[in-house]
Amino acid sequence: MTRNEREKLPILTELSDNIARINELSGGSSDVLVNRFVTGGVECALICCEGMVSSQTAAEMILGPVTGIASQGSADELFSHIQDNLLLSADRTEARDYDTLFRLLNSGFVLLIADGADCALAFGVQGYASRGIQEPSGEGSILGSHEGFTEVIRTNMSLIRRRMKSPELVMELMVKGERSRTDVCLCYMRDRVPKRLLDRIRRSLADIRLESVLSTGYIRPFLEKRSFELFSSTGITERPDVLCSKLIEGRAAVLIDGVPYAIVVPRLLCESFHTLDDYAYKPYYAVFSRWLRYVAFIAAVLLPAVYTAIVMHHPELLNSTLLMLLADAEKNAPLPILAESFVVLLMYEMVREAGIRLPKPAGGAVSIISGLIIGDAAVKSGIVSTPLLTMTALAVLGGLVVPDLAPQVTVLRLAFLAAGGIMGVFGISLLACAVLTNICSTEDYGFPFTAPLSPFAAEGMGDTAVRLGMRKMLRRGFTVEAYHE
Amino acid sequence: MNKISRHQLAALMLIGDAFALFCLRGRICVMTAVGFAAGSLIQFLLALPLARLCDRGHTLADSGRAVRLILLVNMLLWGGTLFAMLREASTVIYIPYENSGVSGRLAVAGLIAAVCVYISSSGIKALARSAVIAAGLGAVCVAIVVVSALIQSDMSNILRPTDSTLLHELIRGFGASGGLGSFVVLLSFSADSKTNTAALYFTCKAVLSFVMLFTAVIVTGGIMDVISFPVTSAAQLSQPFPVQRTDSLFLTVFSVFAVYTTAVQASAAEYLAALTVPRLRRFRCTLALAIMAALGAVMRAPSSGTAVYAAAAAAMLLIVPAEALVKGGLGKREKA
Numbered sequence: 001m002t003r004n005e006r007e008k009l010p011i012l013t014e015l016s017d018n019i020a021r022i023n024e025l026s027g028g029s030s031d032v033l034v035n036r037f038v039t040g041g042v043e044c045a046l047i048c049c050e051g052m053v054s055s056q057t058a059a060e061m062i063l064g065p066v067t068g069i070a071s072q073g074s075a076d077e078l079f080s081h082i083q084d085n086l087l088l089s090a091d092r093t094e095a096r097d098y099d100t101l102f103r104l105l106n107s108g109f110v111l112l113i114a115d116g117a118d119c120a121l122a123f124g125v126q127g128y129a130s131r132g133i134q135e136p137s138g139e140g141s142i143l144g145s146h147e148g149f150t151e152v153i154r155t156n157m158s159l160i161r162r163r164m165k166s167p168e169l170v171m172e173l174m175v176k177g178e179r180s181r182t183d184v185c186l187c188y189m190r191d192r193v194p195k196r197l198l199d200r201i202r203r204s205l206a207d208i209r210l211e212s213v214l215s216t217g218y219i220r221p222f223l224e225k226r227s228f229e230l231f232s233s234t235g236i237t238e239r240p241d242v243l244c245s246k247l248i249e250g251r252a253a254v255l256i257d258g259v260p261y262a263i264v265v266p267r268l269l270c271e272s273f274h275t276l277d278d279y280a281y282k283p284y285y286a287v288f289s290r291w292l293r294y295v296a297f298i299a300a301v302l303l304p305a306v307y308t309a310i311v312m313h314h315p316e317l318l319n320s321t322l323l324m325l326l327a328d329a330e331k332n333a334p335l336p337i338l339a340e341s342f343v344v345l346l347m348y349e350m351v352r353e354a355g356i357r358l359p360k361p362a363g364g365a366v367s368i369i370s371g372l373i374i375g376d377a378a379v380k381s382g383i384v385s386t387p388l389l390t391m392t393a394l395a396v397l398g399g400l401v402v403p404d405l406a407p408q409v410t411v412l413r414l415a416f417l418a419a420g421g422i423m424g425v426f427g428i429s430l431l432a433c434a435v436l437t438n439i440c441s442t443e444d445y446g447f448p449f450t451a452p453l454s455p456f457a458a459e460g461m462g463d464t465a466v467r468l469g470m471r472k473m474l475r476r477g478f479t480v481e482a483y484h485e
Numbered sequence: 486m487n488k489i490s491r492h493q494l495a496a497l498m499l500i501g502d503a504f505a506l507f508c509l510r511g512r513i514c515v516m517t518a519v520g521f522a523a524g525s526l527i528q529f530l531l532a533l534p535l536a537r538l539c540d541r542g543h544t545l546a547d548s549g550r551a552v553r554l555i556l557l558v559n560m561l562l563w564g565g566t567l568f569a570m571l572r573e574a575s576t577v578i579y580i581p582y583e584n585s586g587v588s589g590r591l592a593v594a595g596l597i598a599a600v601c602v603y604i605s606s607s608g609i610k611a612l613a614r615s616a617v618i619a620a621g622l623g624a625v626c627v628a629i630v631v632v633s634a635l636i637q638s639d640m641s642n643i644l645r646p647t648d649s650t651l652l653h654e655l656i657r658g659f660g661a662s663g664g665l666g667s668f669v670v671l672l673s674f675s676a677d678s679k680t681n682t683a684a685l686y687f688t689c690k691a692v693l694s695f696v697m698l699f700t701a702v703i704v705t706g707g708i709m710d711v712i713s714f715p716v717t718s719a720a721q722l723s724q725p726f727p728v729q730r731t732d733s734l735f736l737t738v739f740s741v742f743a744v745y746t747t748a749v750q751a752s753a754a755e756y757l758a759a760l761t762v763p764r765l766r767r768f769r770c771t772l773a774l775a776i777m778a779a780l781g782a783v784m785r786a787p788s789s790g791t792a793v794y795a796a797a798a799a800a801m802l803l804i805v806p807a808e809a810l811v812k813g814g815l816g817k818r819e820k821a
Contacts, residue, residue, distance in 0.1 A: 310733070313581050317733050423596070424581045425733045429740035430600045436618060437604045441611030454614040455490065485610075 010097050013075075015043050015115035022047065025098055032105070040072035040081070043115040052108040054127020062088050062110055062123055075116035082112070082121060091124030103181045126154075131260075133159070136238040138403060143280035148238045153183050153257035159240040160187060164247065168192070174205065176219070180212035183257040184219070187243075192250040194481045197445050201252050201265055216261050219254060223265055225444050230408055230435065233444040235267030242276055250479035266447040266480065269439065270464045272404040273297070278467050286467040293401050300398030301412045305420035305428055307391045308341050313424030329385040337388065338421030344384055344392045345414060347374070443485075451483035488676035493613035495686040496620040497671060497749050501664035502690050503623065504742040506697050506716050508570035508786060509661060513715045514647040514706070518698035520654020522691040527655070528662060529687035531799060534806035539672050539679040543809060546760055552808050556666050557757040559801055561776050563663035564750040566794075568594060568781020571743050577714050577721075578739055594781065597744060598774045604748040605755060605770045609674055612745075612752055619741050626738045631696065633725035634704045642706025658694070659795030660787055664746070666801040667753035750777065 012018040019034055026032045031050040038044065046066075048058065065086050072078040082088070095101040095111065096119045105111055108126030133155065136148030149156045157171055172186040186205065188198060201223065208222045216236050223234050237243050238261050243253050246264045254263040273293045278286040310317050311326055318326065333340055351370040355363045378384040399409040412435065419427035442449035452460025459482055462468040468476075489497075545553060572590060575583040582589035604612055668686070675682040701719035705712055712718040720735040754773035758765055765772070787794045 314579070314733055314736075317730050422581070424579075425736050426580045426593075426740050427596075429737045430596060430744060432737075433615070433619070433741055433744045434600050434603050436615040437607050437611050440614035440618070441607040443610075448614060450614055450618070454493075454617040456492070456617070 008097055008099055011095065011101065011113070011118055011120055013116055013118050015045060015113065018113055019045055021098065022101070025102065037067065039067050040069040040078045042072060042075050042078045044075075044078075045113050047105060047111045047113065047120075049105050049108070052106065052128045053110055053125050057125045057127060058110050061125060062112075066112065075114035078114055079117055079119070079121060089123035089125055093122045095120040095122055103175065106181065107183070130155070139237065139239050139242065139275075141239070141276045141280075144276040145239070145241045147240060149240060149255075149260040149262060151258050151260050153185055153255050156240070156255050156260075156262070157185060157187075160243060160247075163240055163244045164189075169247065176205070176208050176210060177213040178209075178211050180210075180214065182213040184213065185255040186252060187247060187255065187262075188252040189247045189250070192248060192479050193252055194250060194479075194484065196484075197250075197265070197447075198252060200445050201254075205254070213256055215259055216256060216263050219256060220263060223254070223263065223444070225442075227441075228438075229442045230412070230438050231269060231405070231442055231449060233266055233442050233447075233449050235264040235271060235404075236261045237264060238262075239276065245276075250481055266445055267449075268447070268451055268483070269449050270452070270460075272402055274463075279470070283467050283469050290467060296398035296401035297405065297409070298398075300395050300402070300409045302416055302428070303391050303395040303398065304341050304345060304388075304413060305416035306425075307388065308337055308417060309420035309424045309428055311337050312421060326387055329387050332382045333385045333388075334383065338417070340384060340388055341392070341417055341421065342414070344388060345417065348392065348396055349410065446484045447480065448483065448485055455483075455485060457483055487608060487610045487674065489609060489613040489671075489674050491675055491677040491682035491685050493617055494671055494675050494682055495689050496617045497613055497745070498664060498668055498686050499689055499693055500616055500620050500623065500742050501667070501746040501749055502662070502693060503627070503697070504567070504739075504746040505570070505661040505664070506694065507720075507739055507742065508574045508714065509657075509716055510573075510713055510786065511657075511715075512647070512649070512709045513698055513702055514645065514649055514709075515643050515699065515702055516647060516649045516651060517654045517657065518695045518702060520649075520651055521658035521661070521694035521698055523651070524655045524658030524662070525687050525691035525694060528659070528665065528690075528799075528802065529683060531802040532665075532668070532683045532687065533680065535669060535672065535802055536679040536683040538806050538809055539675075543805075544673045545670060545757070545805070548805055548808055549812075550761060552804055553757055553761040555804060556669060556801065557754060557761055559663075559666040559797060560670075560750055560754045560757065561773065562780065562784075562797075563666060564747060564754065564773070564777030565780025565784045566663060566786060567743070567747050567750065568597075568778055569784040570786040571597070572781065573786045574714060574717060574739070577717055578736060580736075580740075590782075594778050597747060598778050600744050601748040601751050601774055602771050604744065605752045605774075609671075609752060609756075612748060616745055616749075619745055623738045623742060626734045627697070629725060629731070629734060630720045630723050631700050633731070634700045634719060634723035636725070637723060638700075638703035639707060640703060642703050645706050645709075656792055656795045659798045660791045661794075662798040663794060664749070665798045667749050669801055669805060670753040670756055671749075747774070747777070 012021055015036075019036075022032070022034065033048050033050050035046045036043065037046065044066075046063070065088060066082065069078065069081060072081055091109075093104065093109075095104055101111060101120055101122075104122040107124075108128055109122040109124050112121040112123070130152045131150050133147050133150050135146045139148070147159060149159065160171075161169065166189070168190045170188055170190050174184050174186070175181050176184045184205070186201065204223050205219075208219065210218055213219060220232065220234050220236075224232065237246070243262050243264065247253060252265050254265070256263075273290055275289075278290060281289070311330065315323055330337060335343065347370075351366060354366045358366060375389065379386055379389060395413060399406060399413070402409070416428055416431055419431040423430070440448070440450050440454060448455055451457055452464055459476055459478060462476060463473065463478070545556075572583075572594075575593075580593055583593045604615070672679055672682065697716055700723075701716045704719040704722055705715050708718075709715065717735070717739070721732055724730055751770050751774050754777075755770040758769045758773060
């Protein structure tokens with residue numbers, strides 16, 4: 001009999017055999033604590049996982065009441081008495097096989113087994129150490145909430161529920177990962193989400209066959225199409241308020257235990273340019289900052305490529321003053337401009353990667369070394385021209401304006417640079433066609449990624465090209481269903 | 486079947502028409518603009534029987550193999566013509582490596598073909614969606630060119646004497662409409678009423694042709710004898726800023742439109758090949774593009790007023806309804 005098959009076996013009624021089976025299945029792991037005692041005239045054992053339960057809560061809410069039970073005839077009577085007369089924990093359930101028993105044990109439940117009982121009573125008294133609710137690190141908001149998701153799924157569920165007190169908000173818990181047994185929660189507004197979307201997400205989640213689920217990256221590929229897509233048709237957010245706004249628009253979300261991000265399905269390209277602050281400021285300023293983000297994204301992707309293409313292939317496009325300036329700057333550079341651009345961009349990517357991976361105190365040192373020493377020295381020594389460095393810096397800055405699309409911006413910027421350097425504006429145009437088609441072919445669950453631009457949906461433009469006033473926005477009664485094709 | 490909206494279909498087709506106008510050779514005058522616009526309206530009348538037929542549920546799968554084969558051959562030939570047009574237009578539009586011998590030309594043609602293969606393989610929906618965005622960007626660029634052209638235009642060019650006749654310009658207009666074969670194929674993909682789709686497309690085509698040609702006439706009317714590509718030259722001469730050239734805008738539009746025009750031909754050819762030669766299961770699009778590129782290498786772009794091209798374009802609109810009419814007539818006779 002394999003280990004998996006043994007885990008599916010029903011719980012043994014003999015207490016000693018039961019404990020021996022638990023020890024065997026846990027491999028004698030030191031953090032599985034088994035405490036034998038007698039209560040109500042029945043031999044029992046309380047099992048918990050060290051560090052996963054709150055010792056104080058367990059002692060006050062479970063140990064105290066359970067050990068004080070008057071004599072009962074059998075284990076079944078004892079369990080009936082506990083179930084009917086004692087409210088030991090709000091989160092209580094039963095385990096009838098070892099698979100469930102271990103899942104509950106490893107989720108911070110205290111389990112009570114008794115001699116002669118064919119099940120275990122489980123009481124949720126989780127008390128494991130976890131990071132508190134903090135400000136989201138990657139999705140800053142000036143006028144919005146400063147609460148971000150945390151690693152504990154129950155906390156995240158409560159953060160959503162606190163903002164959406166509607167009974168229409170449904171949270172379906174499921175377990176994914178053969179080994180990790182990770183809690184995954186599907187959230188949606190019952191009255192808003194398209195039924196077809198929900199059914200297809202459920203099917204996609206049911207198809208997941210993984211050993212472990214350790215980040216959103218484990219689940220997202222199962223929620224997206226298999227074909228090559230540059231952009232992801234599922235989004236992530238670490239803000240409960242943003243997630244609530246998505247749920248109201250009829251989207252669904254997936255929370256994963258241990259991950260401070262929620263997956264949002266479906267995601268559209270235009271959403272990468274929206275921020276929560278857009279809805280806090282006056283519409284005219286929101287429209288301005290939104291268009292600033294569109295321009296920044298295009299600059300982030302195309303600026304180095306266009307600069308290189310113009311300097312290498314189309315100098316006639318520059319006016320004479322600018323041409324003389326550039327020619328003067330580039331004539332001293334030892335490398336061809338395409339190679340120079342690649343070196344500068346790759347150097348920036350290395351600095352960025354080092355800044356992310358290094359401990360925070362060392363990150364500051366990296367900034368000083370890269371910005372002040374390498375950058376200044378490269379320009380002064382003439383290895384890199386000042387205009388090129390300026391263009392690269394502007395492009396990088398543009399990329400930082402839309403952090404959601406950072407991976408795509410990084411790769412596309414290099415690809416467009418190569419196309420522009422080799423084939424000029426013609427090369428950029430060809431690559432743009434291919435990229436545009438790839439973006440337009442991105443579609444999951446029948447929601448085109450490029451909506452509401454193409455296919456054009458006028459009702460969606462009120463929150464894409466512009467940002468309507470709140471009264472007009474609410475009058476639209478918009479849900480994502482409007483984009484379904 | 487993947488369905489597209491009439492706006493998407495119109496965008497797909499108009500890109501091809503704009504590209505054909507960019508590559509239009511020979512003298513043009515106001516009569517040319519009128520002739521092309523009037524030609525578009527005549528094309529609409531010719532397309533009405535086809536649209537009505539499609540509205541009644543007729544698809545190309547219902548047509549005979551011979552008809553599909555004729556359409557396919559037309560599509561491949563027009564695809565080849567597009568490659569030839571691109572090659573010849575590159576004498577006035579700078580495309581890196583295009584003028585550096587055979588290898589350069591092959592590299593450019595290969596690159597375009599590769600991008601077209603990718604675009605076509607993404608499916609008609611993705612192609613249509615991206616074509617709308619490309620057409621939108623193109624419209625903005627063309628608007629900039631038109632506005633800047635108006636600043637530098639000479640209205641007296643309208644009155645320049647010309648020996649051109651309306652009939653001659655009508656034939657030219659038909660000759661530059663080789664993409665009508667793909668319209669016949671794509672019409673069945675339209676989710677809306679086919680008659681409305683045809684009306685939208687041909688109306689837009691008439692307006693587009695008239696605006697572009699009229700602008701070209703008022704800009705380049707005085708130098709018509711020394712230029713080969715009037716529309717392209719007009720775009721190059723139309724600079725909105727006194728110290729800044731904006732040719733790259735036009736080059737971008739030209740390249741994007743070239744790619745989409747070819748991709749539409751390839752997609753339509755692929756669809757027809759699937760219907761006509763079902764045994765050919767793989768690489769249909771690649772094969773179609775390879776044939777087009779090879780034809781483009783040996784063909785020449787149509788010269789002014791080519792009656793053969795005009796007749797072929799008109800025939801493409803009529804061939805399907807004509808066949809249905811003949812089949813219907815034969816069916817009735819058999820029943821009788």
